[in-house]
Amino acid sequence: MNLLLKPVIRLRGHHLICLHFFSGEGYDSEFVENLRKVLKRAEAGEEIEVSSGADDVCRKCPHLRGERCLYDKNAEDEIREMDWSALKLLGLENRRKVKWVEIREKIPGILQGWSKDYCRECDWRTVCEQVIMPLKHQSVL
Numbered sequence: 001m002n003l004l005l006k007p008v009i010r011l012r013g014h015h016l017i018c019l020h021f022f023s024g025e026g027y028d029s030e031f032v033e034n035l036r037k038v039l040k041r042a043e044a045g046e047e048i049e050v051s052s053g054a055d056d057v058c059r060k061c062p063h064l065r066g067e068r069c070l071y072d073k074n075a076e077d078e079i080r081e082m083d084w085s086a087l088k089l090l091g092l093e094n095r096r097k098v099k100w101v102e103i104r105e106k107i108p109g110i111l112q113g114w115s116k117d118y119c120r121e122c123d124w125r126t127v128c129e130q131v132i133m134p135l136k137h138q139s140v141l
């Protein structure tokens with residue numbers, strides 16, 4: 001390991017939004033465990049680099065083949081479009097370096113637009129709603 005290189009977390013656009021609503025569920029135990037580790041590092045303030053494709057979360061996903069998402073037949077294209085929209089909403093671009101706290105501050109302002117375009121049709125909607133609804137009730141989101 002090169003000790004001079006600072007570790008960096010690589011996250012793609014839609015993960016920069018969706019991971020704020022992680023509540024411990026995922027495709028399998030390896031995926032969830034990795035996700036917890038990535039989030040812990042991000043929340044501890046490690047630098048995040050915006051990734052243009054498969055990222056540190058995708059690496060342990062059972063649907064990743066090579067660099068492509070095979071969740072279903074249109075997944076790769078749909079996810080890339082989600083990434084693009086997420087970055088537009090967050091005012092970021094690929095390869096930018098950011099901190100988790102900077103993104104977190106933007107979530108309340110973009111959540112309505114994001115959920116209208118993506119959450120309604122998402123397979124994880126009921127999981128995320130468990131996190132979003134109490135926050136809405138507290139007027140945080």
Ligand code: SF4
Nearest residue numbers: 018119122124125128
């Ligand atoms: S419902 Fe889907 S698109 Fe919406 S925040 Fe959750 S994982 Fe992301």
